[in-house]
Amino acid sequence: MLQTPVVHKRTSRVIFFDLDQTLVQSAAPTREALYEVLFRRVQEHNPTVYNNYEHFKQLCVDLSIRHNGNARGWQMLFGLPDSWTYSVYEDAAVPMANAVREACKPDQQIVDELMENRRRGIQQFVFTQSTKSYCDIVLPHLNLDSVFEPEEVLHVNWAGNKLKTDEEIYKQLFTIPEVRHAALHDLVDDNLHNLRAAAKYGGCRGWLNGGTLPEDMRPYVFQHHPHIHNTLSALAA
Structure with missing residues (x-):
């Protein structure tokens, strides 16, 4: 079943939607x-x-x-x-x-909501661990290419798909090689600044340290990637 997209609690202007926890991996x-x-x-x-x-x-x-x-x-x-x-x-x-599409039929209202948000001018981003090749091909068949612009599809890093420069990391917001996966539903708080990597997501998500990370990765992440903090602050403003 699809999970309701996480909406920024303070302004509702920015929505982060986890494709892998919903559409791509739904069945x-x-x-x-x-x-x-x-x-x-x-x-x-x-x-x-x-x-x-x-x-x-x-x-x-x-x-x-x-x-x-x-x-x-x-x-x-x-x-x-x-x-x-x-x-x-x-x-x-x-x-x-x-x-x-068949697997997501019971939750078509989520896709409808995404489309309505687009019509209302709400900025939306989708996080995915899937390759760009997969998204480029599959999203149009789900009619989601009309919802998300290419720069709004954010590929979090996975082994074998390493990004090279800080500029690429900046463009993707949370493509952080050291973290491997930004767990969306533990990512958004009132200030949009708090990245938590809870152990419940486990090794299958590619976490370091044998499948677990400290619950609060904020000091580490923002020490090494301060531009991410600045970008998120601007989005939430």
Whole structure:
């Protein structure tokens, strides 16, 4: 089930919406089409290594949980060319989008709310751990490309998708390599300054220190990335 988007408590001018905790990851079948395409590619590349689809799918699921970065992790494990990343998502885009849409039917009101907010001029951002390739292909099939501008889709960092410069981190707001994942529902408080990384999100979210981080990461994050504090302050003004 989708969770209601977190609205800034003081002004309601800025909404942060976690795509992975809602649309993208709302049901396991949404990934089935991707696994099927990937399996066909692996078969073409090296048919003698993985020839059982169910076993292969379980490997993919386990890899996703352990490394929190599907495409790059799959490429490394299966020895696939880097150039395949986008085309794998492209081949699977329509069936994946259909699966996501089906899984989200009971919560269509959330998507409707996002569209209405857009019409009202409320600025909205979506956090996602999914790759840009995935979002570029799947979001249009969900009609969400009409809701979010490209700069409003914020990709939090995951292993294998490291950003290079502070400028890129600034543009993405919370793409912080040391943190790996900004837990949206623990992120917003009255001042929009408080980033908490609660252990309840666990290692499957790619946390450091064996899957846990201190509850309040604010001093560390803002010491190393003060521009993030300034940007959020400006957004909340």
